[in-house]
Amino acid sequence: MDTKLLEGERALVTGCGGGIGRGIAKALKAEGATVLGSDIVAPPADDGIDFLAADLGRRDGWRTLLEAAVTKLGSISLFVHAASPRRLEADTPLSVSEETWDAMTGINLRTGFFLAREIGRHMVERGTRGRILLITSQHREMARNLHYSASKAGMTMVMKELARVLAPSGIRVNAIAPGAIPGGGFVADNLGVLIAQIPLGRPGTPDDIAQMAVAVLSERFGRYVVGTTLEVDGGLGLISWIPAKA
């Protein structure tokens, strides 16, 4: 029988109550990792994911989560940051409130950075050749939904610099930018029109993202992948899909 790809790994996954984070948590577990998922919303119990409630919208939320996660897991060798507030089309650059800006950048960028940095430090101190994966978005390069795009662009730079600094310790940091993945935070006014434009001819699923997460986190497939953003989008990034009025 084939060895599972992530046997012996100890993973913390944020956003495990949502579409993509839940898919990733389940896929890591299926590949043999011990998985601790965190969110403000618990995943269904039959996922079998060990769950820790944490509000990352609180300024000290990341610290509380990390302390509890290390207590539960003992050590962390894989970290995935998939938690994010939902992007609303109504929040344009001219209308977005300070509260919405703070919530979006706080959970995506601030929390993403401090969790990734501290978990990186934790790995270095223990000599763990760990892996860190940030879930960003194609919006990181789009002039649309300023607070969301800015937070994802910032996460991309955090990913790149942590990748450079941590790679000499054998720790690989990367990002996945999903395409259109209904079933979680994805909203589109006209989904049918968008789907018709996706070169592969269908929207993505959380498991499409999760399988790439398994691959890049594994040392069998991802061992030489450092500081990159994997576009997992059925080709959506090849076309211009910003609606004219957005």
Ligand SMILES: NC(=O)c1ccc[n+]([C@@H]2O[C@H](COP(=O)([O-])OP(=O)(O)OC[C@H]3O[C@@H](n4cnc5c(N)ncnc54)[C@H](O)[C@@H]3O)[C@@H](O)[C@H]2O)c1
């Ligand atoms: N779905 C898509 O099409 C798509 C496309 C590109 C990028 N993404 C990114 O993928 C990731 C997952 O998105 P999704 O589609 O699964 O969305 P989702 O809304 O289903 O999942 C996000 C999760 O984050 C959690 N969260 C929100 N606020 C929180 C808080 N204060 N504390 C802790 N957890 C909190 C939510 O409860 C939710 O379970 C996000 O980073 C999103 O930006 C999604």
